[in-house]
Amino acid sequence: MPEQTQIPAPGRAVSAGPPVRPDSAVIRDALGVGIAVGLSGFAFGVTSAGAGLTVLQTCALSLLVFTGASQFALVGALAAGGSPLTAAAGAFFLGVRNAFYGLRLSALLDLRAGVRPLAAHWVIDETTAVTLAQSDRRSARLGFTVTGLSLYALWNLTTLGGALGAEALGDTAAWGLDAAGPAVFLALLAPMLTTAVERAAAGLAVLLLLVTLPVLPAGVPVLVSALAAPAVLLVQGRRARATGTAARTTDDREERR
Amino acid sequence: MNPLNVWIAIGVTAVGCYLVKYLGLAAPAGVLERPLVKRLAALLPVALLAALTAQETFGDGGHLVLDARAAGVAAAAVALVLRAPFLLVVGVAVVVAAGVRALGG
Numbered sequence: 001m002p003e004q005t006q007i008p009a010p011g012r013a014v015s016a017g018p019p020v021r022p023d024s025a026v027i028r029d030a031l032g033v034g035i036a037v038g039l040s041g042f043a044f045g046v047t048s049a050g051a052g053l054t055v056l057q058t059c060a061l062s063l064l065v066f067t068g069a070s071q072f073a074l075v076g077a078l079a080a081g082g083s084p085l086t087a088a089a090g091a092f093f094l095g096v097r098n099a100f101y102g103l104r105l106s107a108l109l110d111l112r113a114g115v116r117p118l119a120a121h122w123v124i125d126e127t128t129a130v131t132l133a134q135s136d137r138r139s140a141r142l143g144f145t146v147t148g149l150s151l152y153a154l155w156n157l158t159t160l161g162g163a164l165g166a167e168a169l170g171d172t173a174a175w176g177l178d179a180a181g182p183a184v185f186l187a188l189l190a191p192m193l194t195t196a197v198e199r200a201a202a203g204l205a206v207l208l209l210l211v212t213l214p215v216l217p218a219g220v221p222v223l224v225s226a227l228a229a230p231a232v233l234l235v236q237g238r239r240a241r242a243t244g245t246a247a248r249t250t251d252d253r254e255e256r257r
Numbered sequence: 258m259n260p261l262n263v264w265i266a267i268g269v270t271a272v273g274c275y276l277v278k279y280l281g282l283a284a285p286a287g288v289l290e291r292p293l294v295k296r297l298a299a300l301l302p303v304a305l306l307a308a309l310t311a312q313e314t315f316g317d318g319g320h321l322v323l324d325a326r327a328a329g330v331a332a333a334a335v336a337l338v339l340r341a342p343f344l345l346v347v348g349v350a351v352v353v354a355a356g357v358r359a360l361g362g
Contacts, residue, residue, distance in 0.1 A: 036343070043347050052258045057267060064271035067278075069306065074270050076313050078258060084266035088273065094305050095274035100298050102281020103290070111282065120279035176355025179329030182313035183350030186330060189306040190337045201300050202307035209308040213316055225308030229300040233293070 026139045030130050030146035037068075037126050038154025040184075044071055045162020047181045050172030051079035055163045062159035066152065067124050069188055070095045073222075076181050082219025090222045101128040108132070108140045122148030197236055204228035329354030 041062060048058040053075060061071045070091040077087035102123045108131060111119055122144070130147040134140040166172050193199050205228035212221040314330045315321045329350035336346045 040343060040347075043344070053263060054260075057260075057263055060267055061270075064267070065274050067274055069302065070270060070274055073305070073309055074266060076309060078263060078266060080312065080316060081318060084262045084269065087266045088269040090305065090309075091270045092273040092277070094302055095270075096277050097298055097302050098274070099277040099281035099284075100295065102278055103284060103288075106282045106284075113283075116282045117279060120282050121275060123278040123282060174355070174358065176325065176329060176351040176353070176358060178313075179326045179333075179350040179354035180347050182310050182326060182330045183333035183347045185306050185310040185313065186333055187337060187343050187346045189303065189310060192303050192306070198300065198303045201304045205304035205307040206311040209311045210315065210321060213312065213321060214319055218319065222305065222308045222312060225311075226301060226304050228304040228307075229297060232304075233296060233300060 020136050021134065021139050023139075023142060026134060026142045027146050029133070030143045031150055033126050033130050034147045034150030035154060038151045039158055040068065041155040041158030042162040042165075043180050043184055044068065044075075044155075045159040045164075046166040046172065046177050047072060047162075047184070048075045048159075049163040049166035050177045051075045051181075053078070053163075055160070055167065058163040059156065059160055062156045065091070065095075066121060066155070067095050067098060068155075069185070072181055072184055077219045077222065080218045083217075086217070086219030086223065090219065090226075093223075093226055097125075098123050101125070104128065105131055105144070108134075108137065109144060110137060119144070119148075122152060124151075126151055197232060201228045201232040204232060325354040325357040328357040 044062065045058055048061065048071070049055065053061075061074065065071050065074070073094050074087050074091040077090050078084075082090075102120065105123060105128060106116075109119070127144050127147045131140050131144040134143045166177065169175055169177075172178060189202065193202060205225040208225040208228055209221050212224050216224065310330070314326050315323065317324075329352075332353035333346050333350035336349045341349070
């Protein structure tokens with residue numbers, strides 16, 4: 001291949017500026033995240049089996065979907081009686097954020113076209129967080145690989161363990177395990193509520209959900225509630241423009257309404 | 258739960274979630290870089306997770322109910338305020354919900 005001579009040794013290209021971290025430090029950070037989050041597969045396995053999915057279906061989700069919030073959302077929507085497509089739509093919308101992670105990672109990792117389809121499966125919150133924390137390409141690739149590998153292996157093993165455990169327990173609700181799903185969502189949500197915009201979107205989404213749940217078919221209320229995000233951005237944009245027009249007067253159309 | 262429906266849901270979710278991951282890695286830089294698109298992508302999970310929390314706490318089929326799950330989630334919220342780690346937050350919710358249910362809640 002002619003391009004082979006063009007490809008620099010890993011790390012050389014961008015390591016000129018900041019000091020390169022030792023591999024052991026990168027691996028330690030990556031394993032810490034991979035193991036801590038990988039253990040949460042237990043919660044997913046238990047929730048999924050408790051919702052009525054078989055062990056095989058539960059494991060297929062962790063193997064093939066491998067993005068936690070979407071997996072929990074799908075299982076919850078199916079348990080609530082949603083149709084397969086409305087359930088999948090909610091899970092899909094939650095997974096859209098991974099596309100934006102991929103955009104940031106692709107510049108940092110600079111993967112060859114042949115490696116991208118494999119690496120894509122590991123583009124999730126945790127691998128992105130570890131990778132973006134690295135200062136050079138070699139560390140970024142190492143961090144991504146070690147986090148992805150440890151998290152993928154452990155998440156799938158603990159999913160199996162959780163699903164088998166829940167089957168052995170029988171009635172998971174009696175053990176309070178039906179509270180695990182919403183607690184997971186709340187734990188994922190809490191760190192995102194950083195400004196008034198996020199809190200407004202979350203509050204409006206809860207309100208929309210509570211109002212529409214009794215009247216719309218299962219699965220649809222969650223999708224309707226997602227409209228809280230564009231709604232809040234629209235209001236915020238209007239407000240920003242309203243304060244902006246006081247100074248500029250370029251936006252006459254807004255004034256006339 | 259109809260097994261075929263579950264498998265359809267799993268298949269559609271797996272393909273959809275994989276494609277958006279791949280799209281991000283493979284797309285030329287700048288394609289999704291519009292500020293509004295980025296902000297919407299960041300805010301969409303907030304709205305969805307909030308709605309899912311409410312649905313799984315209060316939803317029972319097509320009805321709203323107040324049961325042991327709400328107590329468990331409230332306990333989880335307290336654990337989050339106290340900065341407890343992820344698995345402990347979930348564990349607290351499970352234990353409190355089980356306790357309330359055992360007491361007849």
